[in-house]
Amino acid sequence: MSNGEKRKTDTTASELFQKGRRRKKTNGDFVAGVLGRNRTILSQTITLVESNLIDDITAAQEVLYHLLPHTGNSIRIGITGVPGAGKSTFIESFGMFLCNLGFHVAVLAIDPSSSVSKGSILGDKTRMEQLSRHPHAFIRPSASGGVLGGVGRKTRETILVCEAAGFDIILVETVGVGQSEGMVRSMVDFFLLLQITGAGDELQGIKKGVMELADAILINKADGENKQSAMNLKAELNGMLRYLKPATDGWTTRAYTCSAINGEGIKDIWDVICRFQEGAKKSGLFHRQRERQTIHWMYSMINDYLKARFYSHKEIQQALPSVEQSVLDGSVSVTKAVVDLMEIFEKKG
Amino acid sequence: MSNGEKRKTDTTASELFQKGRRRKKTNGDFVAGVLGRNRTILSQTITLVESNLIDDITAAQEVLYHLLPHTGNSIRIGITGVPGAGKSTFIESFGMFLCNLGFHVAVLAIDPSSSVSKGSILGDKTRMEQLSRHPHAFIRPSASGGVLGGVGRKTRETILVCEAAGFDIILVETVGVGQSEGMVRSMVDFFLLLQITGAGDELQGIKKGVMELADAILINKADGENKQSAMNLKAELNGMLRYLKPATDGWTTRAYTCSAINGEGIKDIWDVICRFQEGAKKSGLFHRQRERQTIHWMYSMINDYLKARFYSHKEIQQALPSVEQSVLDGSVSVTKAVVDLMEIFEKKG
Numbered sequence: 001m002s003n004g005e006k007r008k009t010d011t012t013a014s015e016l017f018q019k020g021r022r023r024k025k026t027n028g029d030f031v032a033g034v035l036g037r038n039r040t041i042l043s044q045t046i047t048l049v050e051s052n053l054i055d056d057i058t059a060a061q062e063v064l065y066h067l068l069p070h071t072g073n074s075i076r077i078g079i080t081g082v083p084g085a086g087k088s089t090f091i092e093s094f095g096m097f098l099c100n101l102g103f104h105v106a107v108l109a110i111d112p113s114s115s116v117s118k119g120s121i122l123g124d125k126t127r128m129e130q131l132s133r134h135p136h137a138f139i140r141p142s143a144s145g146g147v148l149g150g151v152g153r154k155t156r157e158t159i160l161v162c163e164a165a166g167f168d169i170i171l172v173e174t175v176g177v178g179q180s181e182g183m184v185r186s187m188v189d190f191f192l193l194l195q196i197t198g199a200g201d202e203l204q205g206i207k208k209g210v211m212e213l214a215d216a217i218l219i220n221k222a223d224g225e226n227k228q229s230a231m232n233l234k235a236e237l238n239g240m241l242r243y244l245k246p247a248t249d250g251w252t253t254r255a256y257t258c259s260a261i262n263g264e265g266i267k268d269i270w271d272v273i274c275r276f277q278e279g280a281k282k283s284g285l286f287h288r289q290r291e292r293q294t295i296h297w298m299y300s301m302i303n304d305y306l307k308a309r310f311y312s313h314k315e316i317q318q319a320l321p322s323v324e325q326s327v328l329d330g331s332v333s334v335t336k337a338v339v340d341l342m343e344i345f346e347k348k349g
Numbered sequence: 350m351s352n353g354e355k356r357k358t359d360t361t362a363s364e365l366f367q368k369g370r371r372r373k374k375t376n377g378d379f380v381a382g383v384l385g386r387n388r389t390i391l392s393q394t395i396t397l398v399e400s401n402l403i404d405d406i407t408a409a410q411e412v413l414y415h416l417l418p419h420t421g422n423s424i425r426i427g428i429t430g431v432p433g434a435g436k437s438t439f440i441e442s443f444g445m446f447l448c449n450l451g452f453h454v455a456v457l458a459i460d461p462s463s464s465v466s467k468g469s470i471l472g473d474k475t476r477m478e479q480l481s482r483h484p485h486a487f488i489r490p491s492a493s494g495g496v497l498g499g500v501g502r503k504t505r506e507t508i509l510v511c512e513a514a515g516f517d518i519i520l521v522e523t524v525g526v527g528q529s530e531g532m533v534r535s536m537v538d539f540f541l542l543l544q545i546t547g548a549g550d551e552l553q554g555i556k557k558g559v560m561e562l563a564d565a566i567l568i569n570k571a572d573g574e575n576k577q578s579a580m581n582l583k584a585e586l587n588g589m590l591r592y593l594k595p596a597t598d599g600w601t602t603r604a605y606t607c608s609a610i611n612g613e614g615i616k617d618i619w620d621v622i623c624r625f626q627e628g629a630k631k632s633g634l635f636h637r638q639r640e641r642q643t644i645h646w647m648y649s650m651i652n653d654y655l656k657a658r659f660y661s662h663k664e665i666q667q668a669l670p671s672v673e674q675s676v677l678d679g680s681v682s683v684t685k686a687v688v689d690l691m692e693i694f695e696k697k698g
Contacts, residue, residue: 057684064682071679153684160682209558211592240589243560291677298676301687306655327647328640330420333413333509335406335502338650 027059031066034165042138042165049157050143064157067164072290074106074163075277078184080174080210081194086220086260087173088127090194093260095128095171097270099136103169106162107131109142110155110174110184138167142175150304152183156297159187176210185213186293189286190273191247193217195237195255197229211240213247215276218269222257230257250283251276315344376408380415383514388487391514398506399492413506416513421639423455423512424626427533429523429559430543435569435609436522437476439543442609444477444520446619448485452518455511456480458491459504459523459533487516491524499653501532505646508536525559534562535642535649538635539622540596542566544586544604546578560589562596564625567618571606579606599632600625664693 030048033041049060081087091107098105107128131137140162143154159170172188174180185191193214211217217237222230237255246253256272258265280286310316323341326332332340379397382390398409430436440456447454456477480486489511492503508519521537523529534540542563560566566586571579586604595602605621607614629635659665672690675681681689 061682061685061688065685068679068682157682157684209561212558236588237592239585240592243585243589294676294683295673298673298683298686301683302659302690303652303656305687305691306659307652310651310655324644324647327643330417333410333417333506334643334647334650335506336410336414337647338654339410341651342654 027062027066030059030063034063034067034161035070037166039138042161043140045161046140046158049161050154060157064160067161070164071160072163074159074168074170075190075273076159076170076172076188077273078172078174078181078188078191079194080176080181080184080191081220082176082196085194085196087194089260090218090220090258091171091173092128092131093263093266094269095131095137096134097263097266098169099131099134102136104136104167105131105138105169105171106159106165106167107137107139107171107173108155108158108162109140110151110172110180111142138162138165152187152297153301155183156187181210181213185247186296189280189289190215190276192269192273195219195233196221197226197233212244214253215247215251216253216269216272217241217255218265219255219257220260222265223259223262227257248276248280248285248289250285251279310345313345315347316341319344376411376415379408379412383412383416383510384419386515391487391510392489394510395489395507398510399503409506413509416510419513420509421512423508423517423519424539424622425508425519425521425537426622427521427523427530427537427540428543429525429530429533429540430569431525431545434543434545436543438609439567439569439607440520440522441477441480442612442615443618444480444486445483446612446615447518448480448483451485453485453516454480454487454518454520455508455514455516456486456488456520456522457504457507457511458489459500459521459529460491487511487514501536501646502650504532505536530559530562534596535645538629538638539564539625541618541622544568544582545570546575546582561593563602564596564600565602565618565621566590566604567614568604568606569609571614572608572611576606597625597629597634597638599634600628659694662694664696665690668693 025044030041030045034045045060045063048056048063051057051060079087079091081090095105095107128139132139140158143151143158145151155172159172162170170188172184174184191214193210193216195217197219219230219233219237234255234257241253241255244253254272256265256269258269260266277286280289319341323332323337327334327337374393379390379394383394394409394412397405397412400406400409428436428440444454444456477488481488489507492500492507494500504521508521511519519537521533523533540563542559542565544566546568568579568582568586583604583606590602590604593602603621605614605618607618609615626635629638668690672681672686676683676686
């Protein structure tokens with residue numbers, strides 16, 4: 001990710017700064033500010049990356065172009081879990097532990113359901129009071145959707161911006177709505193599933209397919225009266241994991257316990273992640289997974305774009321409801337319906 | 350699925366037959382032959398549906414148009430399992446049981462990896478010697494890929510043709526390669542995962558996400574020395590299933606045992622499927638699931654078509670390798686790469 005030498009232009013950040021002096025904030029300002037680890041400019045750059053305005057997208061891509069050589073040097077950790085699993089409390093505790101080890105920690109969030117108005121809730125700094133005040137931590141609320149890849153693109157690019165700003169550890173939290181776990185899995189190196197114990201039926205319903213995405217399952221709230229049931233759940237989950245192919249080839253997904261409240265198990269899960277990282281870097285898997293993720297991201301953005309083009313086509317929009325109806329009532333075969341839609345789409349205006 | 354009254358034309362199958370008398374085999378011949386349960390014409394109609402020639406596709410769609418009012422009256426059962434799980438033996442035994450109850454049973458297969466030359470292997474009638482000779486059974490080898498939705502489209506349309514030909518039960522087998530389980534799951538009412546016992550490590554590796562697709566897990570080869578370990582596995586799987594959301598809302602996926610060799614458990618699994626069908630029809634879920642599947646199929650065919658259009662674009666094909674490289678070496682951001690590709694694609698020749 002750091003082949004600055006291949007660039008076509010040799011414009012440096014400071015030259016960009018000179019060139020654009022008269023504008024309010026130039027792309028050079030953003031680049032220099034992020035590389036200079038200026039928190040205010042970091043936030044503004046992320047806002048630029050999150051913008052849906054065409055001019056901002058163009059500007060953001062130029063800024064990213066200059067930041068790219070400085071990206072890739074973090075470990076990206078995804079964190080998911082059902083509501084009530086204690087994600088905020090865990091991130092507060094885990095983040096503080098990492099900051100106190102000297103790491104710079106960025107906390108991002110993915111919420112595909114977030115609109116502009118709801119976007120700020122998930123990443124609300126009041127959820128992580130201590131961590132949000134730590135000078136090594138940076139907490140960013142979740143982006144809202146929009147054009148060009150939406151929430152997924154914005155979070156990926158925010159990861160890159162944070163890496164360029166010197167963050168060593170990026171925690172990407174997901175609310176677990178819709179396809180958000182898969183989205184986060186596709187942009188992180190290590191994926192952590194938080195789980196809690198509960199009585200009987202409450203255990204039902206680990207979301208379909210999510211366990212298979214995890215590099216570790218961490219049973220939170222393993223304290224006080226809960227401790228024994230957490231240990232039991234750990235044993236059960238380890239039994240189940242024997243039946244599932246691991247999320248990452250060559251790595252064995254296991255269950256662990258922790259208490260975000262009293263700190264037990266927090267160091268242990270970090271040790272697990274370090275062991276994972278060390279092994280994956282040695283085997284080349286770490287790099288290969290990132291390459292695969294980047295290419296996959298490109299193709300999924302292309303696909304989003306193709307779909308957007310088709311479904312924003314006026315005549316297609318007009319035709320779809322009745323086509324759906326004809327297919328459902330059996331008066332048109334699906335293939336015929338698709339062939340007809342294709343013809344509408346191909347017909348040049 | 351049977352709203353013949355809404356059709357625009359009133360051409361009957363026999364009129365079509367008259368109209369096309371001079372051609373070698375008319376669409377009317379196909380329609381009349383299938384509805385008349387003529388095995389030879391049924392096979393030829395499926396061959397027509399599987400053809401990649403534009404003229405055949407058009408003809409097949411006209412034939413399907415006339416068959417559609419006669420479709421939908423079967424139960425569609427998907428069957429998957431690792432190689433060695435005894436899929437062929439199970440289908441032979443289960444199919445014979447159903448035929449002897451008086452049902453007409455069609456056996457289809459999905460193999461996304463099949464080419465024209467390999468296509469015949471999976472469905473080879475020699476795999477199911479008894480069943481292939483039963484007058485109530487019809488076994489069709491797996492289709493090979495090609496245009497317009499490929500294997501998935503062909504199998505779906507073959508299901509419809511078989512239903513129009515009066516088959517009550519359609520068994521769709523998958524080899525379990527690539528995304529084939531998801532493909533089969535999306536076209537059947539009930540999805541059965543065959544499993545076998547094995548010692549220790551052999552149990553590892555139920556394919557990611559497949560257990561979550563299943564409406565029942567059937568442990569085959571529960572006979573002789575294997576019986577006890579099959580019972581143990583059943584208990585373990587039932588334990589695991591408690592943690593997973595069921596494949597079908599309102600239905601509890603459980604593990605069962607059977608022996609395709611001695612016939613034990615074969616009637617029981619049929620009872621399970623009947624119970625499922627009865628409940629799902631009562632609740633309306635059966636119909637809703639089929640509607641959802643049909644619409645989903647339409648949208649996935651549209652998406653296939655959009656992708657085919659993009660990736661067959663000459664300049665895109667030429668540009669892609671170097672774009673991929675630039676994205677991987679970090680000299681271009683993914684978003685910029687996609688924007689550039691879009692421009693190439695939009696540029697009218």
